[in-house]
Amino acid sequence: MITIREVEPDDPEALALWDEQQQELAERYDAPDLELETRFSSLLVSLVGYSDDEAVATVVLRWSPHHEDGAVEVKRLYVKPDHRGHGHSRALMGVAESFARRAGATRLVLETGDQQPEALSLYDSIGYTRIAGYGEWKDDEGTLCYGRTLPTRLLIVNGTIGAGKTAVAAGVLDALGDRGARVAFLDADAVCQAAPARESDPYHQELLFAAMSRLAPLYRQRGYGCVVVARVVEAPEDRARWSLAFASEVGAPEVVVARVTAPLDERRARIDVREPEGRWRDWAHARTVELDDVLETQALDDVVVENSGRSARDTAEELLAEIGW
Template sequence: MITIREVAPDDADALALWTDQQRELAERYGEPDLVLETTFPTLIVSLVGYSDDEPVASAVLRWSPYHEAGAVELKRLYVKPEHRGHGHSRAIMGVAESHARRAGATRIVLETGDQQPEALALYERIGYDRITNYGEWKDEEGTFCYGRAIPTRVLIVNGTIGAGKTAVASGVLDALEDRGARAAFLDADALCQTVPDDPSDPYHQGLMFAAIDRIAPLYRHRGYGCVVVARVVEDADDRARWAKAFGDDVGAPEVVVARVTAPLEERRARIDAREPEGRWRDWAHARTIELDDSLDGLALDDVVVENAGRSARETAEELLAEIGW
């Protein structure tokens, strides 16, 4: 059992483990002049695993300089020889993969060689596939490269009119940007703004999903692994529709529905601030009550967060903490 900690890029324990790894690789491959890379300009996270406070394992995750946007590379995966056989490599890889998902990555890649049979067996056992060789060793005989796709993570920010779902969703994007994640924001309501109304498609839901089905693969192709959507979820089948739109041959996406709420008087004040007097304001005042009651009854949300008396960004930060993003 090990405890895995995130450490600084120049952490002494990490550097010592990397040096041990380099020494072992030099012996295995008969190349004593291997140069130890100790800086990673596109670093996402450096990890060290401890057993009884002894540093025994390491891993580094960085944005890949060799692949498409959204690809991350696993480096410096190492476990001290006397601590092998206890699942430490798999454990630290699991933590690295969690960081990759959190960063909005769409794929994780790595490079190894034929003199590391334990590593080859591990990667194949946990679902990594052989990919085209890359990097400085791509033309070297005995090089093996592996990769694994990371399904898209989709966050639907739900809420009645005036609850602040669009503002909070935008705040989520800002928070993800600040941590260096690759993320996209969709105001799905904007895809429904058409006239005249279509009686056969209430709230233009069918039109919206038809558009999303075509848009979603573009975000994946551009390497955005986290997608934040502002949209009411008033149909029990909507979660499956969002999963279908953002799903592809890499597996089902993670879809989280998070509802934001606010007191009626605050919702009314927000409506008044953005809607001119007239039928649209009157409609919104009536609809916010009706929709709020409907969402309460449906209870389709994974989490519910109050969005009142503070900034949308503060609500966004709480929401991200609640869903574990």
């Protein structure tokens, strides 16, 4: 059992483990002049595994300089010889993948070699498949490259009119973007601004999902593995429809529905700011009550967060903490 911690790029214990790895690889490949990277551009995270406070394992992630946007490269996976056989490499790869997912990665890639049978067995067992060679050693016959495609992470910010779902979703975009994640924000209500509406589709739900199924692949092609959407979720089948719209070559996305709430007087005050008078304001004042009752009754949300008396960014930060993003 190891404890895995994030460390600084120049952490001395990590550097010592990298030196040990270089020496071992030089022996395995009979390459005494082998030199491995010690500085990584576009570093995502450096991890070290500890056993009884001894640094015994390491792995590094960086945004790949050799692949499409959204691809994260795994580097420097290493476990000290006397600590092997306990699942430490598998544990490190699991934590590394979690970091990549939270960063909005769409794919993990790595290179290894034919003199590392333990590594080959590990990658095969955790779902990696062979990919085309890349990087400095792409033409070397003994170099083998692997990849694993990650599903999209989709967050739908739900809420009645005036609850602040669009502002909070934008706050999530800012929060994740400030962390260096690859994330996109879609205001689904804006997509549905069209008149007149079909009688069979008064809130443009059919139009929305048709549009989303076409937009989703474009965001994946640009390497955005996290997508945040602001939209009411009031029907039990909506989650499945969102999942279908954002499905990719690796399957269904990870879908989280988070509802934001606010007191009625605050919701109505926000409505009045957007529309001080007129038919839309009167409709929205009534609809916010009706829709709030529907959302409470349906209870389709994974989490519910209060969005009152603070900034939308603060609410977004709490929401992200609640869902583990």
